Amino acid sequence: MAEARRRRTQQERSADTIDAILRATIDLLYERGFYRTSATDIAERAGVSRGALNHHFASKEDVVVSAIRHQLQASTARLHAMARTIRERGGSTDEVVDFIWSLMTDRLYFVTMEYLPEVRHNRDFKDKVVVVVKEFHAGLEAIWSELAEQFGTDAVRTATVMNATMCTVRGMIAQSASKDDARYFDDLLNYCKEQVAREIDRMKPASEPSRRHRVGGRP
Amino acid sequence: MAEARRRRTQQERSADTIDAILRATIDLLYERGFYRTSATDIAERAGVSRGALNHHFASKEDVVVSAIRHQLQASTARLHAMARTIRERGGSTDEVVDFIWSLMTDRLYFVTMEYLPEVRHNRDFKDKVVVVVKEFHAGLEAIWSELAEQFGTDAVRTATVMNATMCTVRGMIAQSASKDDARYFDDLLNYCKEQVAREIDRMKPASEPSRRHRVGGRP
DNA sequence: ATGTATAAACATACTTGCATGTTTGTTTAT
DNA sequence: ATAAACAAACATGCAAGTATGTTTATACAT
Numbered sequence: 001m002a003e004a005r006r007r008r009t010q011q012e013r014s015a016d017t018i019d020a021i022l023r024a025t026i027d028l029l030y031e032r033g034f035y036r037t038s039a040t041d042i043a044e045r046a047g048v049s050r051g052a053l054n055h056h057f058a059s060k061e062d063v064v065v066s067a068i069r070h071q072l073q074a075s076t077a078r079l080h081a082m083a084r085t086i087r088e089r090g091g092s093t094d095e096v097v098d099f100i101w102s103l104m105t106d107r108l109y110f111v112t113m114e115y116l117p118e119v120r121h122n123r124d125f126k127d128k129v130v131v132v133v134k135e136f137h138a139g140l141e142a143i144w145s146e147l148a149e150q151f152g153t154d155a156v157r158t159a160t161v162m163n164a165t166m167c168t169v170r171g172m173i174a175q176s177a178s179k180d181d182a183r184y185f186d187d188l189l190n191y192c193k194e195q196v197a198r199e200i201d202r203m204k205p206a207s208e209p210s211r212r213h214r215v216g217g218r219p
Numbered sequence: 220m221a222e223a224r225r226r227r228t229q230q231e232r233s234a235d236t237i238d239a240i241l242r243a244t245i246d247l248l249y250e251r252g253f254y255r256t257s258a259t260d261i262a263e264r265a266g267v268s269r270g271a272l273n274h275h276f277a278s279k280e281d282v283v284v285s286a287i288r289h290q291l292q293a294s295t296a297r298l299h300a301m302a303r304t305i306r307e308r309g310g311s312t313d314e315v316v317d318f319i320w321s322l323m324t325d326r327l328y329f330v331t332m333e334y335l336p337e338v339r340h341n342r343d344f345k346d347k348v349v350v351v352v353k354e355f356h357a358g359l360e361a362i363w364s365e366l367a368e369q370f371g372t373d374a375v376r377t378a379t380v381m382n383a384t385m386c387t388v389r390g391m392i393a394q395s396a397s398k399d400d401a402r403y404f405d406d407l408l409n410y411c412k413e414q415v416a417r418e419i420d421r422m423k424p425a426s427e428p429s430r431r432h433r434v435g436g437r438p
Numbered sequence: 439a440t441g442t443a444t445a446a447a448c449a450t451a452c453t454t455g456c457a458t459g460t461t462t463g464t465t466t467a468t
Numbered sequence: 469a470t471a472a473a474c475a476a477a478c479a480t481g482c483a484a485g486t487a488t489g490t491t492t493a494t495a496c497a498t
Contacts, residue, residue, distance in 0.1 A: 273485075
């Protein structure tokens with residue numbers, strides 16, 4: 001039983017509508033993909049009219065760019081929270097890799113795969129997307145740097161290790177679109193964890209004991 | 220001055236037409252992407268009529284699947300040739316990684332990225348693509364096995380290392396769509412080479428000298 | 439060998455359907 | 469009252485598949 005909608009300010013109405021549109025856009029990018037989603041689909045899913053959508057966004061392109069920014073900012077926030085948790089309560093490199101995996105498989109990279117072709121072939125779209133992606137990458141760098149400080153490892157090398165891990169996870173998720181083999185991907189994720197743990201260990205003074213399974217944190 | 224076309228058999232005519240269509244399809248998947256390429260575009264690029272295309276293929280979907288099979292089979296052949304060269308003349312793990320990179324960046328993975336969304340959202344298409352992708356993966360397994368034999372390393376572990384490398388390269392190429400930074404990707408590719416070299420070395424008897432920079436081959 | 443029937447190979451034109459952006463009209467807040 | 473927010477209907481364009489017509493090769497009979 002939906003109660004009669006209370007009076008909202010224009011700002012609130014706009015914000016609610018835009019939020020619904022951005023959520024619907026991410027949902028549909030994930031479920032149907034960029035090219036199989038029409039502006040009409042987005043409006044329907046968001047529960048607004050085609051006119052409302054075109055009132056707030058000039059084109060489908062702009063809706064999607066805003067939705068991507070929305071999702072990437074949320075992901076950056078989750079990454080910062082992860083780094084903060086490790087700083088305050090400690091954590092293993094395995095946990096970092098698991099976190100990256102869960103973040104990327106939680107729609108983030110599936111959505112990315114959907115708009116990558118448009119990035120490759122639509123210059124205007126690319127120019128807009130690159131702006132928000134750069135913000136995301138800057139966030140990543142900051143987080144790798146924070147982790148390096150926490151692990152007591154070289155920042156540059158740590159960033160390389162983490163960026164490589166990100167790329168491997170990207171490749172795995174992409175491959176999972178056409179390959180259904182949980183064991184295969186389990187093996188690869190474990191391999192990722194081994195590599196990260198080994199690299200992080202190697203960077204520490206030889207005298208220190210291995211800290212793979214719990215690093216840092218306040219005692 | 221094109222001389223008057225000589226009389227060809229029906230088989231020759233068909234084969235030539237189909238070949239032109241498949242080449243044009245790969246070209247356009249690379250240049251414009253799956254969703255931005257129409258059947259009309261393919262026919263034009265191939266220099267045949269829309270009718271000819273629809274005579275040989277029931278749908279755009281089928282054209283693309285055939286083109287993918289075409290490209291993956293060519294890639295498998297190149298991989299076998301690489302493995303054969305290493306068997307006969309030797310080669311380093313660095314060279315293997317470089318070969319994988321050149322193979323994947325030589326349109327193979329760019330084309331893959333273009334049709335992945337269709338794989339995710341079109342069941343019929345996925346079922347057809349999975350068949351040809353499985354053939355490719357079987358080829359890969361055979362080649363990793365051949366490399367393991369050549370390097371004298373454990374076959375299962377070597378496959379894991381190589382599959383992880385493939386995934387990392389996939390992720391790098393995908394990221395290159397929105398990130399233009401040669402140094403960044405150079406670093407990551409070098410990191411890949413380090414990991415592969417270290418893993419291969421670790422698998423060998425401790426007494427043997429490092430063979431990273433030239434392994435196997437007939438003396 | 440030559441002409442003819444037949445089918446494969448190819449070409450052109452058409453039909454249907456949907457996506458996008460726009461325009462015009464209505465409701466809601468200030 | 470005025471403008472923002474929203475809704476509905478419209479116009480244009482193109483893609484996919486189809487249907488129908490034309491050319492080219494081949495099998496067969498004479």
